[in-house]
Amino acid sequence: MKKEIALLVAAGCIGAGAATVNYDLLGRKGSKMNSPMVYRNIDYSKMKKQEQQNIGSSLDANVLAKKASGLVNGAYSAEGRFFNRGWTGANDCYTNYSNTNYRCFYNFTAHSYSYPTLSSDRGSLFYAYGPYGDIGYIERSNEYFKYIPVPDDYINPNFYTENSFSRANNQGYSFSYNNSFNFNNPVQTSPYGDGSQIQYKNFKDVRDGSSYSDRQYISVWYGAQNSANYGNAAYTSQPYTWAVEWKNDWTNVGIYVPLNAMPVKMAQNDQIKYVVVSPASYWQVPSNEIDASKTFKILKNSSKKSDIYVGSAEYPSYPSNIQKDNIYMGLRVRKPMAGGFMPSGLYYSDEARTLDNYIYTNRTVEIVAAGEGSGSNRNFANIAHAVNAITVGAVDPTSGNATAYTPNVRPRYCTSGIGNCNSSSSYNIGTTKPEISNYTHFYFNEGGYNSDKGRKYTASWGTVSTYDPYYDGTSISAAYTAGMVSDLLATNAFYRRHPEVVKATLLTSASVTGVPTYATLLPPRSYTDVNHAYPYKHESRFWVGDINKVKTHEDSYGRKEIRFKVKTSDFESNNFVAAISWLSSGDDIANLAKIPQDFDLRAYANNSGNLNDLETFLDSSLSSFDAFEKVSFSTSANYIVFVITLYSDDVNSENRGQVVLGFDMMSR
Structure with missing residues (x-):
């Protein structure tokens, strides 16, 4: 019909x-x-004219000045694609004549108005005529995106090593272990007022277990990692890439974490190293100290190649404080300075607007805790409303269900402007949050000095507070997710500076068990193992800049389309999930009280690879309000043809006609 x-x-x-x-x-x-x-x-008889007006000519002087593209050196659009196992026999790969089984991982193309193609370099496994592999991709990406300084240009960062169990003595507290604590019965009443009983699990069992996060799938790279050596364990090989195409200086990913206190040891053997970023003004009271230390420990225990930058300011001063790593990521789990629950509300806030603008401008991947609801207040933390951020909810590993305290009230955009609405005001529906959920409810019991201890703080005025070393809340699930994502960025350079692609990849990776796992997010990539049957493979893409440069078709109403095909024989399975995600400026969202662009995603199958053959429909995702779409389907056809349609682009958007769009497809 x-x-x-x-x-x-x-x-x-x-x-x-x-x-x-x-x-x-x-x-x-x-x-x-x-x-x-x-x-x-909608009056469809007027759609074509209206869409042309909304999208406008990309040659318009106002459009050329827009900040959406983030491109330099005369580029007005760029697109790239990446397959984590490498395309076989692809026409756009460099050829190595000594080996016919070559693989190509990257394709990067930039466009200008004067020259249809500024650059169309591919990164293959073998060196032939130009840049290759991860090095080639990074160099080409740096040429046309906002310049990312090469880490070699920096001196080593000045890491601060924390050897104490507490710094709260500066605020009038003395610290000691609570020796009466043990892990014999790790069941506690929820601290979030929902009345539930929480069964805590040993973190290592959840992180490594095949029934949970399945890090044993790629354990050779992580080594025998525990709380005594997290981030530093020796490993025998690099399973993600062939050694010749990788530059070790680029592997570590800097993560900026704004905190209210400096992290300290939770166990005697903990190795606490981080870079202190100015300004650094902390309130080292017990609740803040424990929150910061738990966040740090989860983050480092869930990643290998991350360097943590800690500051009290919400945003780092970039790049003056960054001496080795690039800040590719941020983790936002901070609670109010006095401790307690994160502030929450129904409506898009100034905090969310600022974070959306920050992501839109700097292209960092920002992981945000959803917040903890209590009683009838199940609203999200203010900053968790940020559309461009990846908001993370909490899953109980025992039941496999969302926790009772994870927020579930859909965000709203106030039509009267930020701060001018109450519960009965006019509003537009916001994007679905959280986009991702992950495990929480942990403890660290690894024996002897590697196990956390109960903590007791005695105030100078006589008050005694005890804290059991249990890890819970969405702040923990967000830190856990950030650790996984940091290793994705460390081992696959394609995802850096592309939060829109990272979100799409997390959406597909979470489709198997409901949460992203190491097995689904980080399947190995190496030439020596290209024929191994890894079931989870990803093809990822991005399109940035002028829609008229990256679009391939228009539908009968004049709406811009991006069509492309994926060859199914490069995957191990006939079962697929795909997602798109796109960025918007916070100013647009606040001023328009909605997400200014609406994309649709459709999937079709054929055996010819013809982009105009759309006879066999597979699935579609056509949400009116979300900043992402996701489809899932099975097919034995030779090709999948995807059609991404720019359904609407608000005429009043300051970035109309510009797109920052990401895609990922995973076989499962």
């Missing part, structure tokens, strides 16, 4: 009273998700 006919049928069924409310044909209010036939209160 054509869309125009479907609209007439829907209008007749819904009746005159529905003129101001949008429904799809399944009766879902305000949604176009997962149905190719959609009702919208």
Whole structure:
């Protein structure tokens, strides 16, 4: 059924009273998700003209000045793709004539108005005629994106080593171990007021176990990592890449974490090293100290190649304080200075707007804790409303379900402006949060000096506070996710400076068990093991800049489309999941009270690879409100053809006509 006919049928069924409310044909209010036939209160006879007006000419002087692209050296758009196991026999790979089984991992292309193609360099496994592999990709990416300084240009960062169990003595507290504590019965009443009983698990069992995060899948790279040597364990090989194409100086990923206190030891053998970034003004009271130390320990125990930068300011001063790593990531789990629950609200806030603008401008991957709800207040933390951030909820590893305290009230965008709405005000529905959930409810019991201890603080005025070493809340699940993502960036340079692709990749990686795992997010990549049957393979892409440069087609209403094909024989399975995600400026979201762009994702199958052959429909995701779309399907056809449609682009957006769009597909 054509869309125009479907609209007439829907209008007749819904009746005159529905003129101001949008429904799809399944009766879902305000949604176009997962149905190719959609009702919208739109005059389609005017769509082509309206869309042309909204998107506008990319040659318009105002558009050329927009900040969306983040491109330099005359580039007005760029696109790239990456396959973590390498395409076989692809026409766009460099050829090594001594070995016919070559693999190509990268493709990067930049465009200008004067020259259709500024650069079209590929990164293959073998060196032939130009830049190759990760080094080639990084160098080409640096040439056209905002320059990322080569780490060799910096001196080694000045790491601070913390040897104490507490610094709270500066605030009038004395510290001692609570020797009566033990892990014999790790069941506690939830500290978040939801009345549930929490069964805590040893972190290493969840991190490494095949029933949970499955890091044993790639354990050779991590080595025998525990709390005494996290981030420093020896390893025998680099399973992600062939040695000749990788430069070790680029492996560590800097993560900036704003905290209210400096991290200290939780166990006697903990190795605490981080870079202190100015300004560094902390309130080292017990609750802040424990929150900071738990965040640090989870982050380092879940990653290998991350360097942590700690500061009291919400955002780092870039790049003056960055001496070796680039700050590719941020982790935002900070609670109010007085401790307690994170502030939360119904509506998009100034905190979210600032973070969205920061991501949009700097292209860092920002992981944000969803916050902890209590009682009837199940709203998200203010900063967790940020559309461009990856907001993380909490999953209990015992039940496999979302925790009772994970927020579940859908965010809203106030039509009267930030700060001008209450619970009864007019609003637009916001994007779905959290996009990702991960495990929490941990403890560290690795024997002797490697195990955490109970903690006791005695205030100078006589108050005694005890803390059991249990790790819970969305701050822990967010730190856990950030550790995983830092290793994704460390081992696959393609994802750096592309938070839109990272979010899409997390969405697909979480589709198997409901949470991202090491096995689904970080499958090995190496030439010597290219024929090994790893079930989880990813093909990722991005498009940045002028939509008229990156679009390949237009539909019958004049909407811009990006069509491309994926060869299924490069994957191990006929079962697939794919996702797109895109960035928006915080100013646009705040001023328009909505996400300014709406993309749709459709998947088709054929055996020819013809981008115009859309006869076999597989799946679609057509949400009206989300900043991402996800589809899943099975096919035995030779090719999958994806169609990404820019359904709408608000005429009042300061970045109309510009896109920052990411894609990932995973076999499962």
